[in-house]
Amino acid sequence: NEGALWGARFAGGPSAALAALSKSTHFDWVLADYDIAGSRAHATALNAAGYLTDDELSGMKSALDQLQADVNSGAFVAADSDEDVHGALERGLIERAGAELGGRLRAGRSRNDQIATLIRLYLLDHAAIIAGDVTALIDALAAQADAHPDAIMPGRTHLQHAQPVLLAHHLLAHTWPLVRDLERLADWRERARVSPYGGGALAGSTLGLDPQLVARELGLARPSENSMDGTAARDVVAEFAFIATMISINLSRLAEEIILWNTREFGFVTLDDAFSTGSSIMPQKKNPDIAELARGKAGRVLGNLTGLLATLKALPLAYNRDLQEDKEPVFDSVTTLEVLLPAFTGMVATLTFDTERMAELAPQGFSLATDVAEWLVNQGVPFRVAHEVSGSLVRACEIRGIGLEDADDALLAEVSAHLTPEVRSVLSIEGSVASRNGTGGTSPAQVAIQRKTLAERLEAL
Numbered sequence: 001n002e003g004a005l006w007g008a009r010f011a012g013g014p015s016a017a018l019a020a021l022s023k024s025t026h027f028d029w030v031l032a033d034y035d036i037a038g039s040r041a042h043a044t045a046l047n048a049a050g051y052l053t054d055d056e057l058s059g060m061k062s063a064l065d066q067l068q069a070d071v072n073s074g075a076f077v078a079a080d081s082d083e084d085v086h087g088a089l090e091r092g093l094i095e096r097a098g099a100e101l102g103g104r105l106r107a108g109r110s111r112n113d114q115i116a117t118l119i120r121l122y123l124l125d126h127a128a129i130i131a132g133d134v135t136a137l138i139d140a141l142a143a144q145a146d147a148h149p150d151a152i153m154p155g156r157t158h159l160q161h162a163q164p165v166l167l168a169h170h171l172l173a174h175t176w177p178l179v180r181d182l183e184r185l186a187d188w189r190e191r192a193r194v195s196p197y198g199g200g201a202l203a204g205s206t207l208g209l210d211p212q213l214v215a216r217e218l219g220l221a222r223p224s225e226n227s228m229d230g231t232a233a234r235d236v237v238a239e240f241a242f243i244a245t246m247i248s249i250n251l252s253r254l255a256e257e258i259i260l261w262n263t264r265e266f267g268f269v270t271l272d273d274a275f276s277t278g279s280s281i282m283p284q285k286k287n288p289d290i291a292e293l294a295r296g297k298a299g300r301v302l303g304n305l306t307g308l309l310a311t312l313k314a315l316p317l318a319y320n321r322d323l324q325e326d327k328e329p330v331f332d333s334v335t336t337l338e339v340l341l342p343a344f345t346g347m348v349a350t351l352t353f354d355t356e357r358m359a360e361l362a363p364q365g366f367s368l369a370t371d372v373a374e375w376l377v378n379q380g381v382p383f384r385v386a387h388e389v390s391g392s393l394v395r396a397c398e399i400r401g402i403g404l405e406d407a408d409d410a411l412l413a414e415v416s417a418h419l420t421p422e423v424r425s426v427l428s429i430e431g432s433v434a435s436r437n438g439t440g441g442t443s444p445a446q447v448a449i450q451r452k453t454l455a456e457r458l459e460a461l
Protein backbone atom coordinates (compact mmCIF):
# COMPACT_ATOMS: atom_id res chain seq x y z
CA ASN A 1 0.00 0.00 0.00
CA GLU A 2 2.81 2.32 -1.08
CA GLY A 3 2.26 6.02 -0.29
CA ALA A 4 -0.97 5.47 1.67
CA LEU A 5 -1.72 6.83 5.13
CA TRP A 6 -1.84 3.35 6.62
CA GLY A 7 -0.76 -0.18 5.71
CA ALA A 8 2.12 -1.46 7.87
CA ARG A 9 -0.04 -3.80 9.92
CA PHE A 10 -1.58 -5.31 6.77
CA ALA A 11 -0.04 -8.26 4.96
CA GLY A 12 -1.15 -6.92 1.60
CA GLY A 13 -2.84 -3.96 -0.03
CA PRO A 14 -6.59 -3.38 -0.21
CA SER A 15 -8.64 -5.18 -2.84
CA ALA A 16 -9.61 -3.17 -5.89
CA ALA A 17 -13.25 -3.47 -4.84
CA LEU A 18 -12.56 -1.98 -1.40
CA ALA A 19 -10.47 0.82 -2.89
CA ALA A 20 -13.29 1.68 -5.29
CA LEU A 21 -15.82 1.78 -2.46
CA SER A 22 -13.61 3.68 -0.05
CA LYS A 23 -12.42 6.38 -2.42
CA SER A 24 -13.77 9.90 -1.88
CA THR A 25 -11.40 12.14 -3.85
CA HIS A 26 -14.02 12.66 -6.59
CA PHE A 27 -16.13 14.66 -4.13
CA ASP A 28 -13.90 15.70 -1.22
CA TRP A 29 -11.37 17.44 -3.48
CA VAL A 30 -13.40 20.65 -3.03
CA LEU A 31 -11.97 20.64 0.51
CA ALA A 32 -8.35 20.77 -0.72
CA ASP A 33 -7.83 24.47 0.08
CA TYR A 34 -9.25 23.98 3.57
CA ASP A 35 -7.10 20.89 4.11
CA ILE A 36 -3.98 22.89 3.25
CA ALA A 37 -5.09 25.77 5.53
CA GLY A 38 -5.56 23.19 8.31
CA SER A 39 -2.08 21.81 7.66
CA ARG A 40 -0.60 25.29 7.84
CA ALA A 41 -2.31 25.91 11.20
CA HIS A 42 -1.31 22.48 12.48
CA ALA A 43 2.33 23.05 11.50
CA THR A 44 2.26 26.27 13.51
CA ALA A 45 0.94 24.35 16.52
CA LEU A 46 3.65 21.67 16.09
CA ASN A 47 6.27 24.43 16.02
CA ALA A 48 4.83 26.13 19.11
CA ALA A 49 4.98 22.80 20.98
CA GLY A 50 8.57 22.13 19.90
CA TYR A 51 7.97 19.38 17.31
CA LEU A 52 9.15 21.49 14.39
CA THR A 53 12.08 23.91 14.49
CA ASP A 54 11.57 27.38 13.04
CA ASP A 55 13.50 26.27 9.96
CA GLU A 56 11.39 23.17 9.60
CA LEU A 57 8.24 25.27 9.98
CA SER A 58 9.28 27.63 7.22
CA GLY A 59 10.28 24.67 5.01
CA MET A 60 6.88 23.10 5.71
CA LYS A 61 5.06 26.33 4.93
CA SER A 62 6.86 26.90 1.65
CA ALA A 63 6.13 23.30 0.61
CA LEU A 64 2.46 23.88 1.50
CA ASP A 65 2.47 27.13 -0.51
CA GLN A 66 3.91 25.24 -3.47
CA LEU A 67 1.30 22.52 -3.03
CA GLN A 68 -1.48 25.12 -2.88
CA ALA A 69 -0.19 26.76 -6.07
CA ASP A 70 -0.07 23.37 -7.80
CA VAL A 71 -3.59 22.51 -6.64
CA ASN A 72 -4.82 25.89 -7.94
CA SER A 73 -3.13 25.45 -11.33
CA GLY A 74 -4.24 21.85 -11.65
CA ALA A 75 -0.61 20.65 -11.74
CA PHE A 76 -1.35 18.57 -8.65
CA VAL A 77 -4.46 16.40 -8.71
CA ALA A 78 -5.62 13.30 -6.85
CA ALA A 79 -4.08 10.08 -8.15
CA ASP A 80 -5.96 6.86 -8.67
CA SER A 81 -4.16 5.41 -5.66
CA ASP A 82 -5.28 8.21 -3.30
CA GLU A 83 -8.09 7.28 -0.91
CA ASP A 84 -9.17 10.78 0.04
CA VAL A 85 -8.17 14.44 -0.13
CA HIS A 86 -6.11 14.15 3.07
CA GLY A 87 -4.02 11.26 1.77
CA ALA A 88 -3.55 12.88 -1.62
CA LEU A 89 -2.35 16.14 -0.11
CA GLU A 90 0.06 14.36 2.26
CA ARG A 91 1.50 12.62 -0.77
CA GLY A 92 1.79 16.01 -2.49
CA LEU A 93 3.47 17.52 0.55
CA ILE A 94 6.02 14.72 0.79
CA GLU A 95 6.78 15.08 -2.93
CA ARG A 96 7.58 18.76 -2.24
CA ALA A 97 9.06 18.76 1.27
CA GLY A 98 10.69 15.31 1.25
CA ALA A 99 9.65 12.29 3.31
CA GLU A 100 11.65 13.40 6.37
CA LEU A 101 9.99 16.82 6.84
CA GLY A 102 6.67 16.03 5.11
CA GLY A 103 6.30 12.92 7.26
CA ARG A 104 6.30 15.03 10.45
CA LEU A 105 3.08 16.91 9.78
CA ARG A 106 0.64 14.15 10.64
CA ALA A 107 1.70 14.01 14.30
CA GLY A 108 -1.17 14.70 16.68
CA ARG A 109 -3.94 14.86 14.13
CA SER A 110 -6.30 12.40 12.51
CA ARG A 111 -8.39 12.55 9.41
CA ASN A 112 -11.31 12.42 11.82
CA ASP A 113 -10.61 15.79 13.45
CA GLN A 114 -9.41 17.16 10.09
CA ILE A 115 -12.56 16.33 8.16
CA ALA A 116 -14.85 17.54 10.95
CA THR A 117 -13.05 20.89 10.82
CA LEU A 118 -12.82 21.17 7.03
CA ILE A 119 -16.53 20.64 6.47
CA ARG A 120 -17.21 23.55 8.85
CA LEU A 121 -14.76 25.82 7.00
CA TYR A 122 -16.37 24.90 3.68
CA LEU A 123 -19.91 25.48 4.96
CA LEU A 124 -18.99 28.80 6.61
CA ASP A 125 -17.62 30.12 3.30
CA HIS A 126 -20.61 28.93 1.31
CA ALA A 127 -23.09 30.14 3.91
CA ALA A 128 -21.71 33.64 3.27
CA ILE A 129 -22.16 33.24 -0.51
CA ILE A 130 -25.69 31.89 -0.11
CA ALA A 131 -26.61 34.66 2.36
CA GLY A 132 -25.45 37.20 -0.25
CA ASP A 133 -27.59 35.49 -2.91
CA VAL A 134 -30.64 35.40 -0.63
CA THR A 135 -30.16 39.09 0.20
CA ALA A 136 -30.10 39.87 -3.53
CA LEU A 137 -33.43 38.06 -3.95
CA ILE A 138 -34.96 39.97 -1.03
CA ASP A 139 -33.71 43.20 -2.64
CA ALA A 140 -35.31 42.23 -5.97
CA LEU A 141 -38.65 41.51 -4.29
CA ALA A 142 -38.48 44.77 -2.36
CA ALA A 143 -37.61 46.70 -5.53
CA GLN A 144 -40.69 45.23 -7.26
CA ALA A 145 -42.77 46.23 -4.22
CA ASP A 146 -41.33 49.77 -4.38
CA ALA A 147 -42.11 49.97 -8.10
CA HIS A 148 -45.80 49.11 -7.47
CA PRO A 149 -46.87 51.04 -4.36
CA ASP A 150 -50.58 51.28 -5.29
CA ALA A 151 -51.29 48.15 -7.34
CA ILE A 152 -54.07 45.98 -5.92
CA MET A 153 -54.49 42.27 -6.53
CA PRO A 154 -56.79 39.50 -5.34
CA GLY A 155 -55.51 38.13 -2.04
CA ARG A 156 -56.25 34.44 -1.72
CA THR A 157 -56.83 31.76 0.89
CA HIS A 158 -57.42 28.18 -0.28
CA LEU A 159 -56.36 29.66 -3.66
CA GLN A 160 -59.82 31.30 -3.78
CA HIS A 161 -60.41 35.04 -3.89
CA ALA A 162 -60.42 36.19 -0.25
CA GLN A 163 -59.74 39.91 0.20
CA PRO A 164 -57.97 42.48 -1.99
CA VAL A 165 -54.36 43.20 -1.02
CA LEU A 166 -51.59 45.43 -2.27
CA LEU A 167 -49.25 43.69 -4.69
CA ALA A 168 -46.45 45.23 -2.60
CA HIS A 169 -47.85 43.54 0.51
CA HIS A 170 -47.88 40.17 -1.25
CA LEU A 171 -44.33 40.61 -2.57
CA LEU A 172 -43.05 41.66 0.85
CA ALA A 173 -44.79 38.62 2.37
CA HIS A 174 -42.29 36.53 0.41
CA THR A 175 -39.33 38.49 1.79
CA TRP A 176 -39.93 37.74 5.49
CA PRO A 177 -39.31 33.98 5.37
CA LEU A 178 -36.08 34.74 3.50
CA VAL A 179 -35.10 37.30 6.13
CA ARG A 180 -35.63 34.62 8.76
CA ASP A 181 -33.45 32.25 6.69
CA LEU A 182 -30.69 34.87 6.81
CA GLU A 183 -31.17 35.16 10.56
CA ARG A 184 -31.03 31.36 10.85
CA LEU A 185 -27.74 31.35 8.93
CA ALA A 186 -26.30 34.03 11.21
CA ASP A 187 -27.37 32.05 14.27
CA TRP A 188 -26.01 28.78 12.81
CA ARG A 189 -22.71 30.50 12.12
CA GLU A 190 -22.02 30.93 15.84
CA ARG A 191 -22.37 27.18 16.39
CA ALA A 192 -20.36 26.38 13.26
CA ARG A 193 -17.34 28.54 14.15
CA VAL A 194 -15.89 25.83 16.40
CA SER A 195 -12.75 23.82 15.63
CA PRO A 196 -12.61 20.03 16.23
CA TYR A 197 -8.91 20.14 15.18
CA GLY A 198 -6.79 18.67 17.97
CA GLY A 199 -9.38 16.08 18.92
CA GLY A 200 -7.36 13.46 17.03
CA ALA A 201 -9.15 10.23 16.18
CA LEU A 202 -11.54 10.66 19.13
CA ALA A 203 -9.72 11.06 22.46
CA GLY A 204 -7.38 14.02 22.03
CA SER A 205 -3.61 14.07 21.65
CA THR A 206 -0.67 13.27 23.93
CA LEU A 207 1.52 15.90 22.29
CA GLY A 208 0.35 19.01 24.11
CA LEU A 209 -0.57 20.90 20.93
CA ASP A 210 -2.58 24.10 21.33
CA PRO A 211 -6.02 23.72 19.73
CA GLN A 212 -6.75 27.35 20.52
CA LEU A 213 -3.89 28.36 18.23
CA VAL A 214 -5.19 26.16 15.41
CA ALA A 215 -8.73 27.50 15.83
CA ARG A 216 -7.44 31.08 15.71
CA GLU A 217 -5.29 30.41 12.63
CA LEU A 218 -8.34 28.99 10.86
CA GLY A 219 -10.52 31.97 11.78
CA LEU A 220 -12.68 29.90 14.12
CA ALA A 221 -13.88 31.09 17.52
CA ARG A 222 -12.62 28.27 19.77
CA PRO A 223 -11.82 24.55 19.90
CA SER A 224 -14.52 21.92 20.53
CA GLU A 225 -15.24 21.30 24.19
CA ASN A 226 -15.16 17.51 23.71
CA SER A 227 -12.94 15.61 21.29
CA MET A 228 -15.52 12.84 20.78
CA ASP A 229 -18.27 15.33 20.08
CA GLY A 230 -15.97 17.36 17.84
CA THR A 231 -15.04 14.41 15.63
CA ALA A 232 -18.39 12.56 15.59
CA ALA A 233 -21.15 15.18 15.69
CA ARG A 234 -22.62 16.38 12.41
CA ASP A 235 -25.62 18.34 13.69
CA VAL A 236 -23.89 21.45 12.41
CA VAL A 237 -23.98 19.94 8.91
CA ALA A 238 -27.59 18.80 9.32
CA GLU A 239 -28.63 22.23 10.56
CA PHE A 240 -27.02 23.85 7.54
CA ALA A 241 -28.79 21.32 5.30
CA PHE A 242 -32.07 22.26 6.97
CA ILE A 243 -31.53 25.98 6.37
CA ALA A 244 -30.66 25.24 2.74
CA THR A 245 -33.88 23.22 2.53
CA MET A 246 -35.96 25.98 4.07
CA ILE A 247 -34.51 28.47 1.58
CA SER A 248 -35.30 26.20 -1.36
CA ILE A 249 -38.80 25.51 -0.04
CA ASN A 250 -39.43 29.23 0.40
CA LEU A 251 -38.31 29.70 -3.20
CA SER A 252 -40.59 26.91 -4.36
CA ARG A 253 -43.66 28.58 -2.84
CA LEU A 254 -42.98 31.82 -4.70
CA ALA A 255 -42.09 29.77 -7.79
CA GLU A 256 -45.49 28.09 -7.73
CA GLU A 257 -47.23 31.47 -7.66
CA ILE A 258 -45.13 32.80 -10.52
CA ILE A 259 -46.02 29.71 -12.57
CA LEU A 260 -49.72 30.34 -11.89
CA TRP A 261 -49.49 34.10 -12.45
CA ASN A 262 -47.79 33.45 -15.78
CA THR A 263 -50.67 31.33 -17.15
CA ARG A 264 -53.10 32.79 -19.69
CA GLU A 265 -55.88 32.26 -17.14
CA PHE A 266 -54.23 34.47 -14.51
CA GLY A 267 -52.28 36.78 -16.81
CA PHE A 268 -50.71 38.64 -13.88
CA VAL A 269 -47.08 38.57 -15.03
CA THR A 270 -44.92 38.44 -18.11
CA LEU A 271 -41.49 36.86 -17.87
CA ASP A 272 -38.51 38.55 -19.41
CA ASP A 273 -37.18 36.71 -22.48
CA ALA A 274 -33.78 36.33 -20.85
CA PHE A 275 -35.36 34.43 -17.95
CA SER A 276 -37.77 32.14 -19.80
CA THR A 277 -37.40 29.25 -22.21
CA GLY A 278 -38.95 28.02 -25.45
CA SER A 279 -40.27 24.73 -26.75
CA SER A 280 -38.53 22.58 -29.33
CA ILE A 281 -41.84 21.88 -31.11
CA MET A 282 -44.32 24.63 -30.18
CA PRO A 283 -42.97 27.87 -31.64
CA GLN A 284 -45.27 30.10 -29.57
CA LYS A 285 -44.19 28.78 -26.17
CA LYS A 286 -42.51 30.82 -23.47
CA ASN A 287 -42.10 28.74 -20.36
CA PRO A 288 -41.34 29.57 -16.71
CA ASP A 289 -38.56 26.99 -16.44
CA ILE A 290 -36.63 28.84 -13.73
CA ALA A 291 -39.64 28.73 -11.44
CA GLU A 292 -40.27 25.08 -12.30
CA LEU A 293 -36.64 24.17 -11.63
CA ALA A 294 -36.87 26.00 -8.31
CA ARG A 295 -39.94 23.94 -7.47
CA GLY A 296 -38.19 20.73 -8.54
CA LYS A 297 -34.90 21.45 -6.83
CA ALA A 298 -36.66 22.00 -3.52
CA GLY A 299 -37.39 18.26 -3.58
CA ARG A 300 -33.78 17.48 -4.28
CA VAL A 301 -32.46 19.68 -1.47
CA LEU A 302 -35.05 18.23 0.93
CA GLY A 303 -33.87 14.75 -0.11
CA ASN A 304 -30.30 15.74 0.76
CA LEU A 305 -31.43 16.74 4.26
CA THR A 306 -33.42 13.58 4.90
CA GLY A 307 -30.63 11.39 3.53
CA LEU A 308 -28.13 13.04 5.84
CA LEU A 309 -30.40 12.68 8.87
CA ALA A 310 -30.91 9.01 8.02
CA THR A 311 -27.13 8.57 7.97
CA LEU A 312 -26.81 10.11 11.43
CA LYS A 313 -29.68 8.21 13.03
CA ALA A 314 -28.49 5.73 15.70
CA LEU A 315 -24.83 6.19 14.79
CA PRO A 316 -22.74 5.33 17.88
CA LEU A 317 -19.82 7.45 19.10
CA ALA A 318 -17.28 8.30 18.02
CA TYR A 319 -16.19 8.51 14.35
CA ASN A 320 -17.68 5.94 11.96
CA ARG A 321 -16.99 5.79 8.27
CA ASP A 322 -20.72 6.37 7.68
CA LEU A 323 -19.88 10.00 8.39
CA GLN A 324 -18.15 10.25 5.03
CA GLU A 325 -21.69 10.23 3.63
CA ASP A 326 -22.36 13.69 5.09
CA LYS A 327 -20.51 15.45 2.31
CA GLU A 328 -22.15 14.71 -1.04
CA PRO A 329 -25.67 15.70 0.06
CA VAL A 330 -24.64 18.97 1.62
CA PHE A 331 -22.23 19.81 -1.22
CA ASP A 332 -25.10 19.21 -3.62
CA SER A 333 -27.42 21.50 -1.65
CA VAL A 334 -24.77 24.23 -1.70
CA THR A 335 -24.17 23.92 -5.45
CA THR A 336 -27.88 23.73 -6.17
CA LEU A 337 -28.64 26.94 -4.27
CA GLU A 338 -25.62 28.78 -5.69
CA VAL A 339 -26.79 28.03 -9.24
CA LEU A 340 -30.50 28.49 -8.58
CA LEU A 341 -30.58 31.72 -6.57
CA PRO A 342 -28.99 34.07 -9.15
CA ALA A 343 -31.31 32.79 -11.90
CA PHE A 344 -34.34 33.05 -9.64
CA THR A 345 -33.43 36.59 -8.61
CA GLY A 346 -32.99 37.60 -12.24
CA MET A 347 -36.44 36.24 -13.04
CA VAL A 348 -38.04 38.14 -10.13
CA ALA A 349 -36.20 41.38 -10.89
CA THR A 350 -37.40 41.36 -14.50
CA LEU A 351 -41.05 40.34 -13.97
CA THR A 352 -43.59 42.67 -15.58
CA PHE A 353 -46.88 42.87 -13.68
CA ASP A 354 -50.20 43.49 -15.44
CA THR A 355 -51.58 45.68 -12.67
CA GLU A 356 -54.78 46.49 -14.60
CA ARG A 357 -55.63 42.81 -14.87
CA MET A 358 -54.95 42.31 -11.17
CA ALA A 359 -57.09 45.29 -10.18
CA GLU A 360 -59.91 44.10 -12.42
CA LEU A 361 -59.96 40.68 -10.75
CA ALA A 362 -59.44 41.99 -7.20
CA PRO A 363 -63.12 42.70 -6.38
CA GLN A 364 -64.37 39.52 -8.05
CA GLY A 365 -65.47 36.50 -6.05
CA PHE A 366 -67.28 38.81 -3.59
CA SER A 367 -63.95 39.66 -2.01
CA LEU A 368 -65.41 42.76 -0.35
CA ALA A 369 -67.95 40.78 1.74
CA THR A 370 -65.81 41.10 4.87
CA ASP A 371 -65.70 44.86 4.32
CA VAL A 372 -69.50 44.93 4.27
CA ALA A 373 -69.62 42.93 7.51
CA GLU A 374 -67.06 45.19 9.21
CA TRP A 375 -68.90 48.31 7.95
CA LEU A 376 -72.03 46.93 9.67
CA VAL A 377 -70.03 46.39 12.88
CA ASN A 378 -69.07 50.06 12.68
CA GLN A 379 -72.80 50.85 12.49
CA GLY A 380 -73.26 49.01 15.80
CA VAL A 381 -74.45 45.66 14.40
CA PRO A 382 -73.08 42.58 16.24
CA PHE A 383 -70.58 40.70 14.05
CA ARG A 384 -72.66 37.51 14.11
CA VAL A 385 -75.55 39.40 12.55
CA ALA A 386 -73.25 41.38 10.26
CA HIS A 387 -71.71 38.15 8.93
CA GLU A 388 -75.22 36.77 8.20
CA VAL A 389 -76.34 39.99 6.48
CA SER A 390 -73.23 40.19 4.33
CA GLY A 391 -73.51 36.48 3.49
CA SER A 392 -77.14 36.97 2.46
CA LEU A 393 -76.12 39.85 0.22
CA VAL A 394 -73.46 37.62 -1.42
CA ARG A 395 -76.12 34.97 -2.03
CA ALA A 396 -78.62 37.48 -3.44
CA CYS A 397 -75.97 38.88 -5.81
CA GLU A 398 -74.75 35.44 -6.82
CA ILE A 399 -78.32 34.38 -7.76
CA ARG A 400 -78.65 37.52 -9.88
CA GLY A 401 -75.20 37.11 -11.42
CA ILE A 402 -74.00 40.53 -10.24
CA GLY A 403 -71.19 41.83 -8.01
CA LEU A 404 -71.70 43.35 -4.56
CA GLU A 405 -71.06 46.83 -5.97
CA ASP A 406 -73.93 46.35 -8.47
CA ALA A 407 -76.64 45.80 -5.84
CA ASP A 408 -79.18 48.67 -6.05
CA ASP A 409 -80.80 50.38 -3.05
CA ALA A 410 -83.89 48.18 -3.29
CA LEU A 411 -81.90 44.95 -3.22
CA LEU A 412 -79.79 46.19 -0.28
CA ALA A 413 -82.95 47.07 1.68
CA GLU A 414 -84.55 43.74 0.76
CA VAL A 415 -81.57 41.81 2.19
CA SER A 416 -81.45 43.84 5.42
CA ALA A 417 -82.62 47.15 6.82
CA HIS A 418 -79.05 47.62 8.10
CA LEU A 419 -77.80 47.86 4.50
CA THR A 420 -78.26 51.59 3.75
CA PRO A 421 -76.81 53.01 0.52
CA GLU A 422 -73.83 54.34 2.55
CA VAL A 423 -72.42 50.79 2.55
CA ARG A 424 -71.12 51.57 -0.96
CA SER A 425 -68.34 53.62 0.65
CA VAL A 426 -66.50 50.33 1.37
CA LEU A 427 -67.35 48.65 -1.91
CA SER A 428 -64.17 49.72 -3.68
CA ILE A 429 -60.89 47.82 -3.62
CA GLU A 430 -58.98 51.04 -2.82
CA GLY A 431 -61.27 51.73 0.16
CA SER A 432 -61.02 48.12 1.30
CA VAL A 433 -57.23 48.04 1.17
CA ALA A 434 -56.82 51.47 2.80
CA SER A 435 -59.07 50.49 5.69
CA ARG A 436 -56.90 47.49 6.70
CA ASN A 437 -54.66 49.81 8.58
CA GLY A 438 -53.73 47.80 11.67
CA THR A 439 -50.11 46.76 12.28
CA GLY A 440 -48.96 44.39 9.54
CA GLY A 441 -52.08 45.09 7.45
CA THR A 442 -52.26 45.72 3.72
CA SER A 443 -53.03 49.47 3.75
CA PRO A 444 -50.50 51.60 1.84
CA ALA A 445 -49.53 53.30 5.12
CA GLN A 446 -48.85 49.99 6.89
CA VAL A 447 -46.98 48.56 3.90
CA ALA A 448 -44.73 51.64 3.87
CA ILE A 449 -43.94 51.05 7.56
CA GLN A 450 -43.32 47.36 6.85
CA ARG A 451 -40.93 48.28 4.05
CA LYS A 452 -38.88 50.42 6.44
CA THR A 453 -38.81 47.66 9.05
CA LEU A 454 -37.57 45.23 6.40
CA ALA A 455 -34.68 47.52 5.55
CA GLU A 456 -33.82 47.81 9.25
CA ARG A 457 -33.90 44.04 9.79
CA LEU A 458 -31.57 43.51 6.82
CA GLU A 459 -29.31 46.27 8.13
CA ALA A 460 -29.09 44.52 11.52
CA LEU A 461 -27.85 41.26 10.00
Ligand code: ARG
Nearest residue numbers: 024084111112115319323324
Ligand atom coordinates in the same frame (compact mmCIF):
# COMPACT_ATOMS: atom_id res chain seq x y z
N1 ARG B 1 -12.85 10.56 4.31
C1 ARG B 1 -13.36 10.46 5.66
C2 ARG B 1 -14.62 11.31 5.86
O1 ARG B 1 -15.00 11.98 4.97
C3 ARG B 1 -12.34 10.92 6.62
C4 ARG B 1 -11.36 9.86 6.80
C5 ARG B 1 -11.55 9.13 8.03
N2 ARG B 1 -11.24 7.79 7.76
C6 ARG B 1 -11.05 6.87 8.67
N3 ARG B 1 -10.77 5.69 8.30
N4 ARG B 1 -11.09 7.16 9.95
O2 ARG B 1 -15.24 11.29 6.90
